[in-house]
Structure formats: C-alpha cells, structure tokens
Amino acid sequence: MKLLLLLALLSGGEGVSDRSVAGRVGGSVTLTCRYDMKDHKPLSVCWNRGDIPLRKCDNELIATDGLSVREDSRRSSRYQLLGRLDRGDVSLTILKVTEWDAGRYGCRVDIPGWFNDEKHHFDLTVDSDPQTTTSVTSETSTLQTTVTHTAGHMNATETVPTSSFSSIIRCVMFGLLVLVTAGGVVVLVRKWMRLHKV
The missing domain is CATH 2.60.40.10 (Immunoglobulins)
Known part of the structure; x- marks a missing residue:
C-alpha cells in the first residue's frame, strides 16, 4: 500500500x-x-x-x-x-x-x-473516408479545388474557386466594355447620318 x-x-x-x-x-x-x-x-x-x-x-x-x-x-x-x-x-x-x-x-x-x-x-x-478533390464543371469550365487547413488538431476542408473565377470576371467585364463601346459607336453613327442626311 x-x-x-x-x-x-x-x-x-x-x-x-x-x-x-x-x-x-x-x-x-x-x-x-x-x-x-x-x-x-x-x-x-x-x-x-x-x-x-x-x-x-x-x-x-x-x-x-x-x-x-x-x-x-x-x-x-x-x-x-x-x-x-x-x-x-x-x-x-x-x-x-x-x-x-x-x-x-x-x-x-x-x-x-x-x-x-x-x-x-x-x-x-x-x-476511413479518403480525402478527395472536388471538381465542378460548368459551361465556362470553372474548376474548384479542395484546400486543407490544419485547425488546432483536426483537418478542416473547404472548397475554394481557382483562378478561373477571375477569368470569368474578366470576360464579363470585357463583354460589358464591348457593349458600352458598341452602343457609343451606334450613337455616333446615327449622329453622323443625321448631319449628313444619309
């Protein structure tokens, strides 16, 4: 004892x-x-x-x-x-x-x-479920990747869009710029036609 x-x-x-x-x-x-x-x-x-x-x-x-x-x-x-x-x-x-x-x-x-x-x-x-990478495909081929963070003692997984998301933003912005420019060109052509009575 x-x-x-x-x-x-x-x-x-x-x-x-x-x-x-x-x-x-x-x-x-x-x-x-x-x-x-x-x-x-x-x-x-x-x-x-x-x-x-x-x-x-x-x-x-x-x-x-x-x-x-x-x-x-x-x-x-x-x-x-x-x-x-x-x-x-x-x-x-x-x-x-x-x-x-x-x-x-x-x-x-x-x-x-x-x-x-x-x-x-x-x-x-x-x-026992293995860690996987998630891919999502849409018409614009947007890919998603899995990012693993170590939070304290355990892994946490979240899905984060890759740089193709910024490519989509650029395409949309370019499309808007083209539309605005085209609209401006149409206005200028109409004014020119009025001045020259075409």
Missing part, C-alpha cells in the same frame, strides 16, 4: 494531459505539443506510439535533441516536426494518414530533474 502511494505521488509530479484528435485517411493530422521556452533552454522531446513509459520513449516515432530532429530516431518520413523547435513547438504531423495510424500517441518533454517531464497523450481516431 505504501509503495503504491509513493508511486502515485512520484508520478503525480509530472504534467500529464490527454486530448482526442480526429484525422482522415489520405490527409495529414497534427498533434500539438509545445513547451515554454521562457522557462527552459531547448529541451529534448520524444514522440511515442502508445502510452509514455516511466522513462524516455519505448516505442519512439521521432525525437529531438533540443533544436533539431535526431534523424536516427525517425521511424518513417510520414512523421514530421514542422513547428518552430527553437520556440518550443514540437507538434507531430502525420502525413498520408492510414487507418493503422489510429490509436494512442504521447509527447514527452524531457525537463531536467526528477519527475519533472511533461507528458501529453493523444487519442487519434481516423475517418
């Missing part, structure tokens, strides 16, 4: 947080992990698949030595740390998400001292 109480007190010293994150097959998802650079120098960080153990990462996906990724730690090129490491942003981005990526992940920030490490756990769910 005393041993369990001691273990609970010791493990309670580490900061632990849990979050749920959603991703989609074929897209990318970012698991946000940051530490405060004001309080610390650049710190070592490791990302673990599954729960974070008592020490280090036992199922390491990728890790840093403080300011750069340790290439010997990268399990796959699909795992990227795209944030500013020099500002404490050690968020993990998983590219080309598959159904097998669903599950538990952990970010461990190695803070010097006993039981000071920050632990952040993420439970990733993956939607």
Whole structure:
C-alpha cells in the first residue's frame, strides 16, 4: 500500500494531459505539443506510439535533441516536426494518414530533474473516408479545388474557386466594355447620318 502511494505521488509530479484528435485517411493530422521556452533552454522531446513509459520513449516515432530532429530516431518520413523547435513547438504531423495510424500517441518533454517531464497523450481516431478533390464543371469550365487547413488538431476542408473565377470576371467585364463601346459607336453613327442626311 505504501509503495503504491509513493508511486502515485512520484508520478503525480509530472504534467500529464490527454486530448482526442480526429484525422482522415489520405490527409495529414497534427498533434500539438509545445513547451515554454521562457522557462527552459531547448529541451529534448520524444514522440511515442502508445502510452509514455516511466522513462524516455519505448516505442519512439521521432525525437529531438533540443533544436533539431535526431534523424536516427525517425521511424518513417510520414512523421514530421514542422513547428518552430527553437520556440518550443514540437507538434507531430502525420502525413498520408492510414487507418493503422489510429490509436494512442504521447509527447514527452524531457525537463531536467526528477519527475519533472511533461507528458501529453493523444487519442487519434481516423475517418476511413479518403480525402478527395472536388471538381465542378460548368459551361465556362470553372474548376474548384479542395484546400486543407490544419485547425488546432483536426483537418478542416473547404472548397475554394481557382483562378478561373477571375477569368470569368474578366470576360464579363470585357463583354460589358464591348457593349458600352458598341452602343457609343451606334450613337455616333446615327449622329453622323443625321448631319449628313444619309
């Protein structure tokens, strides 16, 4: 009993947080992990698949030595740390998400001292519907493309018109200019005909 109480007190010293994150097959998802650079120098960080153990990462996906990724730690090129490491942003981005990526992940920030490490756990769910690009064709061949934004921990998708929309605007404006010009020419021709009594 005393041993369990001691273990609970010791493990309670580490900061632990849990979050749920959603991703989609074929897209990318970012698991946000940051530490405060004001309080610390650049710190070592490791990302673990599954729960974070008592020490280090036992199922390491990728890790840093403080300011750069340790290439010997990268399990796959699909795992990227795209944030500013020099500002404490050690968020993990998983590219080309598959159904097998669903599950538990952990970010461990190695803070010097006993039981000071920050632990952040993420439970990733993956939607099996693949991300698709939407195309809409009309008489003027207007195309639409899908743009993916990473908002917090989840990808959001919206449809945005491509530059062909501005081409349509230009065509309409040109058509209006032609009509106005043609109308002006007709007025001038009528005046000329009246003056010359044609």
